[in-house]
Amino acid sequence: MELRKSYFADVRKDDLHEIGQPRPRSDSPGHVTGKTAFFADRNFPGMLHLKMVRSPHHHARIRSIDTSEAEKHPGVVKILTAKDVPHNVYTILILIQVGPEDETVLADGKVRWKGEAVVAVLAETERAAQEAAAKVKVDYEVLPAVFDMEEALKPGAPLVNEYHGQNYYLYDSGECRKVRFGDVEAGFTGADHVLEQSYQSSPIEHAPTETTGCVVAPEGNDRFTCYTNTQAMFFTLDNTSIILQMPGSKLHFVGGTVGGGFGGKVDVIVEPIAILGAKLTGRPVCFIYSREEEMQISSPRAAEKVVIKDGVMKDGRIVARKVTGYTDAGAYSRHSPYGAQKGAGHYPGPYTIPNVWIDTYCVYTNRTPSSAMRGFGVTIGDFALEVQMDKLARLIGMDPLEFRFINAYRDGDMKAHRQPTEGAALIECMQEASRAANWPVAEKYMAMSSYVKGA
Amino acid sequence: MAIRRGRGVAAINYPTGMNLGGDPTQALVHSTPTGNFMVTLSSVDLGQGMKQIMAQICAETIGVPTDRVVVDTADTDTGPHCMGTFASRGTHRAGNAVIQAAREARQVMLEVAAEELEVNASDLETDGQGNILVKGAPQKSISMFDVALSAHFKRGRSISGRGMFLIPRSYPEKETGAMKPSTCYAHACTVAEVEVDDETGEVTVLTVKNVFEIGRALNPKMVEQQLVGGSWMGISHALYETTEPYYPNRDHGGTDFNQYLMPGPGDLAETEIIVLERPSADGPYGAKGPGEMCANPQIPAVANAVFDAVGVRIDTLPITPERILRALKAQAAN
Numbered sequence: 211m212e213l214r215k216s217y218f219a220d221v222r223k224d225d226l227h228e229i230g231q232p233r234p235r236s237d238s239p240g241h242v243t244g245k246t247a248f249f250a251d252r253n254f255p256g257m258l259h260l261k262m263v264r265s266p267h268h269h270a271r272i273r274s275i276d277t278s279e280a281e282k283h284p285g286v287v288k289i290l291t292a293k294d295v296p297h298n299v300y301t302i303l304i305l306i307q308v309g310p311e312d313e314t315v316l317a318d319g320k321v322r323w324k325g326e327a328v329v330a331v332l333a334e335t336e337r338a339a340q341e342a343a344a345k346v347k348v349d350y351e352v353l354p355a356v357f358d359m360e361e362a363l364k365p366g367a368p369l370v371n372e373y374h375g376q377n378y379y380l381y382d383s384g385e386c387r388k389v390r391f392g393d394v395e396a397g398f399t400g401a402d403h404v405l406e407q408s409y410q411s412s413p414i415e416h417a418p419t420e421t422t423g424c425v426v427a428p429e430g431n432d433r434f435t436c437y438t439n440t441q442a443m444f445f446t447l448d449n450t451s452i453i454l455q456m457p458g459s460k461l462h463f464v465g466g467t468v469g470g471g472f473g474g475k476v477d478v479i480v481e482p483i484a485i486l487g488a489k490l491t492g493r494p495v496c497f498i499y500s501r502e503e504e505m506q507i508s509s510p511r512a513a514e515k516v517v518i519k520d521g522v523m524k525d526g527r528i529v530a531r532k533v534t535g536y537t538d539a540g541a542y543s544r545h546s547p548y549g550a551q552k553g554a555g556h557y558p559g560p561y562t563i564p565n566v567w568i569d570t571y572c573v574y575t576n577r578t579p580s581s582a583m584r585g586f587g588v589t590i591g592d593f594a595l596e597v598q599m600d601k602l603a604r605l606i607g608m609d610p611l612e613f614r615f616i617n618a619y620r621d622g623d624m625k626a627h628r629q630p631t632e633g634a635a636l637i638e639c640m641q642e643a644s645r646a647a648n649w650p651v652a653e654k655y656m657a658m659s660s661y662v663k664g665a
Numbered sequence: 666m667a668i669r670r671g672r673g674v675a676a677i678n679y680p681t682g683m684n685l686g687g688d689p690t691q692a693l694v695h696s697t698p699t700g701n702f703m704v705t706l707s708s709v710d711l712g713q714g715m716k717q718i719m720a721q722i723c724a725e726t727i728g729v730p731t732d733r734v735v736v737d738t739a740d741t742d743t744g745p746h747c748m749g750t751f752a753s754r755g756t757h758r759a760g761n762a763v764i765q766a767a768r769e770a771r772q773v774m775l776e777v778a779a780e781e782l783e784v785n786a787s788d789l790e791t792d793g794q795g796n797i798l799v800k801g802a803p804q805k806s807i808s809m810f811d812v813a814l815s816a817h818f819k820r821g822r823s824i825s826g827r828g829m830f831l832i833p834r835s836y837p838e839k840e841t842g843a844m845k846p847s848t849c850y851a852h853a854c855t856v857a858e859v860e861v862d863d864e865t866g867e868v869t870v871l872t873v874k875n876v877f878e879i880g881r882a883l884n885p886k887m888v889e890q891q892l893v894g895g896s897w898m899g900i901s902h903a904l905y906e907t908t909e910p911y912y913p914n915r916d917h918g919g920t921d922f923n924q925y926l927m928p929g930p931g932d933l934a935e936t937e938i939i940v941l942e943r944p945s946a947d948g949p950y951g952a953k954g955p956g957e958m959c960a961n962p963q964i965p966a967v968a969n970a971v972f973d974a975v976g977v978r979i980d981t982l983p984i985t986p987e988r989i990l991r992a993l994k995a996q997a998a999n
Contacts (some may be wrong), residue, residue, distance in 0.1 A: 211892065212938070212939050213942070222944050226725055229881070231884065232882055232885045233717065235714050236720065268915065287951070314771055382839055390840065390843050391841070402882040407980065410982070411911070412908070412983065413909050414902060414907055415925060417906075417927065419712075441751055442748065443749070444748075447741055462742050465711050466708070466710055467739075471773075475711075505920050505925055537734040548686065551837065552680075555680070555842075556680065557838070560676065560678035566963060577909075578908075584960055585960060586752070589902070589957075590982070596675035597965050597969060597978070600972065610969070612675075614676050629844075631948065632986075634850075636878075638851050638878065638941055638943070639852045639876045642876040642939055642941060643856050646939055647874045659874040660943075
């Protein structure tokens with residue numbers, strides 16, 4: 211890695227002592243010698259293991275649940291179903307008033323994706339819990355499922371989630387989050403070329419080294435300590451408090467040393483049910499995802515579809531950009547309504563375009579609920595935007611890097627969501643990339659600056 | 666049939682934080698009788714090195730070496746509130762809270778030292794080595810150890826401080842979408858060079874040259890680990906990863922690292938990282954959040970390089986050999 215101090219030297223004081231120094235990490239020796247304690251290193255006498263009975267169907271009505279055989283299995287201590295969860299229907303963003311509550315901790319009457327948790331089994335050993343889970347009999351009536359976002363949005367599509375009433379999230383702005391800036395249709399009319407293209411992604415997995423999980427120990431005084439690898443301590447505590455209808459003062463969360471998150475550990479899935487198990491049995495409980503659960507049960511990055519329509523002039527100026535983004539939330543909201551909205555605030559990318567129209571939809575389908583991941587709401591949008599930029603440049607016969615200089619945002623430029631640009635540095639990044647990659651551009655672009663003229 | 670070479674470019678920006686929900690983090694700082702400092706937080710270190718960075722920020726602000734600061738974090742009985750580690754917010758939000766808390770603690774420390782040295786607190790400075798000196802008369806000094814002892818046992822002072830950083834919630838305007846979704850923005854430009862085998866559809870990423878503008882590299886070695894890791898993750902996202910290879914079909918999802926494809930060490934490109942620093946107006950010592958954005962520009966850069974190499978557009982991720990071969994076949998048929 212090289213620090214190129216010549217850029218922005220006039221706005222930066224390099225007079226610091228500890229900041230800017232490549233100090234060795236104090237936790238590295240522990241990590242590389244196996245001495246660092248992670249949540250799963252906590253082991254308590256009498257600790258129970260929790261395993262989930264999961265839906266084998268994408269969409270089904272639950273006719274009945276029979277746990278009698280499982281209860282007789284040696285080592286089984288407690289079996290939990292929906293009726294045991296004090297506030298079973300929840301949604302995590304209710305903490306910032308983004309509702310409605312739309313997800314069950316344990317399925318109640320219905321499952322909406324293959325892998326959904328239905329029954330929790332607590333047993334003396336992991337093996338006993340696994341074997342007993344296989345003995346739980348659930349009678350399902352399979353329902354039609356919808357997997358494709360476009361299909362889900364059509365009239366007459368199977369309804370994924372009754373708590374929403376339609377297969378998209380209803381924002382205060384309607385069926386999508388909207389950004390309107392300038393007159394996009396006039397922009398297309400006046401453009402030399404109009405190009406509309408569609409981009410698509412698949413879900414991907416965070417693939418952390420350490421799978422999601424927690425260990426819960428009763429403190430003996432009606433209080434519970436939860437050792438967890440959540441990415442957000444109080445966010446998880448507050449949601450647990452709601453789900454279990456327990457005052458926050460009864461909950462003590464300990465964490466902060468995590469083997470990789472990437473956004474995969476912000477969903478509040480394992481902690482509430484493990485604490486409930488500890489409360490109802492009076493015993494310590496651990497609930498740790500297997501690698502298979504981490505890959506197919508825990509939320510992936512959402513699949514997205516992005517449609518971009520651009521109006522561009524022969525001289526390289528983009529005069530209009532219309533973006534329609536679809537985020538596949540799967541069966542439940544989790545963080546997806548936020549991610550789709552974050553996308554609306556990110557388009558049209560780091561370019562100054564006078565006419566912009568953005569609609570971003572959060573769509574429900576019968577698949578594993580997606581949620582946050584590194585680059586949430588932005589990564590797939592950037593893929594679409596930057597491939598589109600390459601296509602536009604080639605359409606008008608211009609060098610792709612020079613084309614970006616022409617449109618790059620600079621300090622003071624008004625963004626589509628009506629915030630003036632501050633602290634821009636796109637131009638300088640491209641100038642340095644031009645040098646480093648030996649990708650020459652015209653001298654006028656190398657002389658550009660992100661600073662406002664005369665300021 | 667041949668191995669074809671191509672290169673592609675992408676340029677991006679990335680927001681720091683999550684203002685669309687309200688974005689608070691708090692911190693407490695106090696000295697122990699040994700003259701060391703504790704930073705107490707509830708922020709989570711995901712492995713990226715948050716604890717180390719908070720120690721360096723506290724040390725810089727108080728004026729002590731980093732190894733005199735211990736970070737105690739993520740116990741909800743002791744740590745003040747943090748929204749969480751996500752949205753590229755950890756360093757930016759918690760860092761600002763730590764600076765505020767450390768400033769308050771530093772002020773008490775200087776006041777105690779001033780009483781011991783019988784001077785005004787405003788006439789004192791720190792040497793960064795654990796001592797407080799009288800400006801212009803450095804022979805007149807006191808160690809932080811002695812200041813801490815004085816505060817605890819003689820003066821009855823608590824060398825401590827409280828820090829709070831809150832970005833108030835922004836509500837998007839319904840019709841226009843006017844909003845303030847984040848604070849500062851990091852930037853990047855990536856050039857990727859690939860080889861594509863037009864017989865097998867296989868892509869080899871030869872080089873990735875990344876330029877990142879991240880406000881301030883608070884610890885350059887840790888910035889490097891994050892940016893290199895992110896660059897690899899971007900390649901992985903572009904060419905390999907998916908839990909549902911035939912999305913929207915739900916079948917064929919990988920359940921372990923044998924089935925879920927990711928690049929191995931031999932599949933990773935020669936990676937170059939160049940860092941620019943335009944300090945942000947509201948970041949701790951000018952830092953922005955580079956954690957998420959560093960994995961983004963490689964994806965379109967690789968996609969554009971594949972087109973440059975073989976003349977087909979793969980607009981669906983991941984860019985698998987199967988998709989490339991199908992596109993080449995369709996191109997030949999036309």
